[in-house]
Amino acid sequence: MTTLVIDTATSRTSVGLFDGAVPLFAGRHDGATEHGEALPRLVSGALNLGRPITQVLVGMGPGPFTGLRVGITFAEVFARSKGIPWAGICSLDGIVSGVTGEYIVATDARRKEIYWAKFDSGKRITEPQVSLPEEVQALGLPVYGEGASKYGFEADIDMIYPHPLFMLASLEWADGVHQPMYLRKPDAIPTSER
Numbered sequence: 001m002t003t004l005v006i007d008t009a010t011s012r013t014s015v016g017l018f019d020g021a022v023p024l025f026a027g028r029h030d031g032a033t034e035h036g037e038a039l040p041r042l043v044s045g046a047l048n049l050g051r052p053i054t055q056v057l058v059g060m061g062p063g064p065f066t067g068l069r070v071g072i073t074f075a076e077v078f079a080r081s082k083g084i085p086w087a088g089i090c091s092l093d094g095i096v097s098g099v100t101g102e103y104i105v106a107t108d109a110r111r112k113e114i115y116w117a118k119f120d121s122g123k124r125i126t127e128p129q130v131s132l133p134e135e136v137q138a139l140g141l142p143v144y145g146e147g148a149s150k151y152g153f154e155a156d157i158d159m160i161y162p163h164p165l166f167m168l169a170s171l172e173w174a175d176g177v178h179q180p181m182y183l184r185k186p187d188a189i190p191t192s193e194r
Helices: 035-047 065-082 133-137 146-150 164-170
Strands: 002-007 012-019 022-030 055-059 086-089 102-110 113-120 129-131
Touching: 002 035, 002 065, 002 164, 012 035, 012 164, 022 035, 022 164, 035 065, 055 065, 055 164, 065 086, 102 133, 102 146, 113 133, 113 146, 129 133
Parallel strands: 002 055, 055 086
Antiparallel strands: 002 012, 012 022, 102 113, 113 129
């Protein structure tokens, strides 16, 4: 089975192509507002290998509205056009690998907040939430991810963004995600509600 893995839930656009669990292609682009430009280019690099893709896996967040929509829409349209299945997974599940004990994975939610969830030895044990960094720090657990590095937590530089290989591996234990994980209301407010 050849799997195309996509994530746009953070400021990094990540794409991976795998034959089973064997990496065939990995690409990334950093830029919080550049997902729409970077994603087609990265997927094109994966397609240049000439391997037929049999399924698509996409990060469903939590993350900002626009970034998530770019990745999710691309993954769904790509899969439907090829007549292959696609699945969603929590992007936080794909950030850390090989850590034992309890810890937190966090990404930047902007507005001086972080998206986060608690994990135990590689498995998420709480649903994702959005909080102020100091509220998460008060839990007294190690924190990994983009949210950790931005807000001054001690962070492992190798485990900051969702990694396609870790996302693929998390399929073994994680429940599929069927809706984007926004966790808060959008910034835009309809005129009628102002």
